[in-house]
Amino acid sequence: MNNEQITQLVIDELAGDITPEDAALLQQILRDNPAAVILRDNVIKLLTEGDMEGVREEEVSIERSLTQLKKYKRKKTIRSLGSPGATILVFLLTTLGAFLYKYSQQVKESKKTMVLEAAMYKYPVLLFEDGSFIRLDTINGNSIPNLSFDQQHSILSINGPINHFAEARFITPRGATYQLILPDASSIYTDGKTAVSLFLDPAVSSRKIAISGQAFVAISPDPTRPFTVDLPQKSSIRVLGTSFNINTAEQGSIQAALKTGKIRIENESGSTTLEPDSVASWQKGTNISKAKFDPEKVFSWRQGTYICTEATLRGLARVMERCFPYRISVDVPEAQDQIPAVTREMARGNDIIHFLNAGPLYRSDNKFTCYFDKDSILHISLNHVP
Amino acid sequence: MSRKLTIAEERLLLRKIRQGDIEALEILFIFYRQRVFLDAYLRLKDQAAAWSVTTEIYSWLWQHKPNLFPFTSIKLMLQEEVKKRTIAQP
Numbered sequence: 380m381n382n383e384q385i386t387q388l389v390i391d392e393l394a395g396d397i398t399p400e401d402a403a404l405l406q407q408i409l410r411d412n413p414a415a416v417i418l419r420d421n422v423i424k425l426l427t428e429g430d431m432e433g434v435r436e437e438e439v440s441i442e443r444s445l446t447q448l449k450k451y452k453r454k455k456t457i458r459s460l461g462s463p464g465a466t467i468l469v470f471l472l473t474t475l476g477a478f479l480y481k482y483s484q485q486v487k488e489s490k491k492t493m494v495l496e497a498a499m500y501k502y503p504v505l506l507f508e509d510g511s512f513i514r515l516d517t518i519n520g521n522s523i524p525n526l527s528f529d530q531q532h533s534i535l536s537i538n539g540p541i542n543h544f545a546e547a548r549f550i551t552p553r554g555a556t557y558q559l560i561l562p563d564a565s566s567i568y569t570d571g572k573t574a575v576s577l578f579l580d581p582a583v584s585s586r587k588i589a590i591s592g593q594a595f596v597a598i599s600p601d602p603t604r605p606f607t608v609d610l611p612q613k614s615s616i617r618v619l620g621t622s623f624n625i626n627t628a629e630q631g632s633i634q635a636a637l638k639t640g641k642i643r644i645e646n647e648s649g650s651t652t653l654e655p656d657s658v659a660s661w662q663k664g665t666n667i668s669k670a671k672f673d674p675e676k677v678f679s680w681r682q683g684t685y686i687c688t689e690a691t692l693r694g695l696a697r698v699m700e701r702c703f704p705y706r707i708s709v710d711v712p713e714a715q716d717q718i719p720a721v722t723r724e725m726a727r728g729n730d731i732i733h734f735l736n737a738g739p740l741y742r743s744d745n746k747f748t749c750y751f752d753k754d755s756i757l758h759i760s761l762n763h764v765p
Numbered sequence: 766m767s768r769k770l771t772i773a774e775e776r777l778l779l780r781k782i783r784q785g786d787i788e789a790l791e792i793l794f795i796f797y798r799q800r801v802f803l804d805a806y807l808r809l810k811d812q813a814a815a816w817s818v819t820t821e822i823y824s825w826l827w828q829h830k831p832n833l834f835p836f837t838s839i840k841l842m843l844q845e846e847v848k849k850r851t852i853a854q855p
Contacts, residue, residue, distance in 0.1 A: 386807065387844060394800040396840075426803050430812060499817070574813070591813060712852060 380408060385415050389422045429663075430612070499550060500572055500706075503533075503557060505541070506548040513541075525579070536560040537579055545580045551592070554704030554727065556681070561588075561599075565606065568595040570680055571701035571727075576609075590625050593701060595681055597622040598640075610635075612663040614646035623653075624677050630694050630719065634660040636677045683727040689719040692740065692747065692759055699757075703731040710760040711747065731757065770796060775839050782830050790830075793839065794823050801843050808851035822846045 388405045391397035397405070408415045425431065498504055503515040505526070513523065515535060521527045525539035535557055541547060551557055551569045559567040562581035569575055573592025586601070589609035598606045600620025608616040611627050621640025627633050635644055636658040643652050644659050644667055651667045653659050658672035676686050680701070687698045693716055696707035702725045709716065725734050740747050740759065748762045770778070781789030798819055805815035822843060826833065 387804070390800060390803050390807070394803055396800055422807065425807060425810070431806065499820075710852070 380404075382418055385418055386422055389419050390426075393423065393426055501552050501704075503535070503552060503555070504550045505535075506550060507542065507544045508546060509544075511542070533557045534560065537562055537577070539581055540579050545578065545583070546576065547579055548574055548576045550574045552704065553700045553706065554702060556727070561586075563601060563604070564599040566597045566599075568597075568681055570594060571704075573701075591627050593624070593626040593628075593680065595622070595624045595678065612646065612661075614644065614661065617643045617645070626677075628697050629660065630690055632660040632662050634658060634677075636672050636674075638674070638678070680727075685725045685727070687721060687723050687725070690721045691719050692716045692721060694719065695721045695723065695740065696759065699725065699731075699734075702727050703734070705731055705751075706756045708756050708758045710758050715761070770839075772838070779833050779839070782826065783833050785830065787827075790823065790827055793826070797839065797843055798823075800840070801847055804844065804847045805851055808847065818847060818850045821850060 385405070385408060388397065388401055388408075391401060392405065405419075409419060498512070498514055502517075504512050505515060506512040513526070515528045516530065518526075518528055523541060525537060526541050527536045527538075528534070529536075533556065535549065537547075537560065539562060549557075549559055549569065551571055551573050554571045556571060557569050559569060559575060559577070561567065561577060562579060562583075563586055565586070567575055567577075567588070567590075570593035573590070573594055575592075575594060576589040578587060584604060586604050586606040587609065588596075588607075590596075591611060596608065596618075598618050598621055606618045608618070608625065610616065610625065610633055612633065614633060616623075616625075616635060618640065621642055622638045623640075623642055624636040624638070625634070626636075635642065635653065637653045637655050639655055641652060641654065643650060644661075646661050646667060647664060648661070648666045651659060651669060653669065656671060656674070657669050658677065659667050659669050661667040676688070679686055685698050685702045687695050690698070692709045692711055693713075696709050699705070699707050721740055723734075723738075723740075735749050740749070746762055747759055749757060749759050751757055778789045778793050782793065801822060802815050802819045805818040806812060809815050809818070825846065
C-alpha cells in the first residue's frame, strides 16, 4: 500500500468515515510499517493543528441528512401498496412533519451556501457569520441601513452594524479593486480575489480586521483604540496611525510594506518593528526578514499595474487572478513549476488575450501553452498536452 | 458520522442527482464535504483554497449530472476529483 492510500485511510479515520475493514487494515499497516506511523502522525498533525485547529466541521447527523432519502424510499413503498396506502401515507407524512421541517431548514442552509459559492470571487460580497450575504453589485445606494455602495467608484462605506451583525467579511471578485471605508474612517483598498474580515460597530473598543489576499490599509489614528490586522499563519500586525500594503500570497510569503507610520509584526517565530519604506516578509515557521522596497512595484497594483517578478507559473496565476476577471488553472505538475522564471507586467482593464499574446510565459521558451475552456477558465498547461 | 451510505443509497442519490434533484446533491454534500475538504487541505495547505475546491467539485457534479453513473464508489470518484483539481490549483 502506497503513501497516498495510507493517507486516504487516515482521512477516512479523521472524518469518521472509515469502515471496520479499512480500520483493521490501517491498524495492520501501522503495526507492520513504522514509516506509516510517522505518515499518519504527520497527516493528523496537519489536519488538526495550526491553521486547522478547531476548523474541522462539526459532525453532521447522518440520520438528519438521510431524512429526505428515506422520504423517497417511503414514497416508493407506499405507491406499491395501492389505494389503502393513502391512509399510511397521511400518517407517515404527519409523523415525519417535524423531521422534514428540520431537514428543510438544513437544506435551505445548504442552498444558501451553494449560492454563495457561486457568487464567490465573481461579485463583491459582504458575508455574515450566519452564512447570509449581500451581493454589493445588486444593491442601490443606501438601501441597506449603515451600508452604502458607490457602484461607479467601487467604494463601500460602513457606518454601523448591518442586519444586526457586528462583524462581516468582504470578499472581492477577481480582477477588480475596491475601497472599503470602515466605521472609524480607516480605509482599506482591496485588490481582486481578496477577503477582509472587519468590524461594523463604530463603538468597538479594539479595532481588529483580518486580511487574506492583497490590500493597502490606511488606518485612522486613535491612540485609545489600537488597530490589529490578523494575517494567515498565526501572524498579526499592530498599528496606531499608519498606511501599509499587505500581500498574503507574495511568492509563497506574507509581505507587509510600510508607507508611513510604524507597525509591529508578530508571528510564531518572533516579532519586529517596521520603519517607513521597509518591507517585511515571512513564511510559516520562519523569522521575519526586513528590506527596503521599490514603492513603484509594491503599490503599482492600486494604479492598475501588476508587476510579477521571478515567479513560478502558480505565482503568475495568483497575480493574474487579481488583475483579470478569470479563474486561472495551472495544469502543470508542481515538480515542473519550481523555477521562479516568469517576469511579466500586466494592466487591469486590459484584455487578457492581449496579455497572453504579448509574449511567451517563459522568456524564449515555448514549453507552456494557454487555452480557455468552455467555462472561461484559463488553463496553463504543458505544450505537448492537447 | 454515525454510519456510511450503502452502495444502494449511493446509487439512489446518484439517480436522483441525474434526474435534477438538487436536494440529493445536498445530501451528498453533507455526507462527504468534510472528507473532501480534509483531502483538499492536505494537498493545498490552504483552507480557503480547500473549501473552494470542495464546493467546486459539487458544482461540477451538478453540471455533469447526466454523466453520473455508478462506479466503484462516490468516495473514490470524489478523491479523483480532488486530486485533479489540486494538481491544477494555482
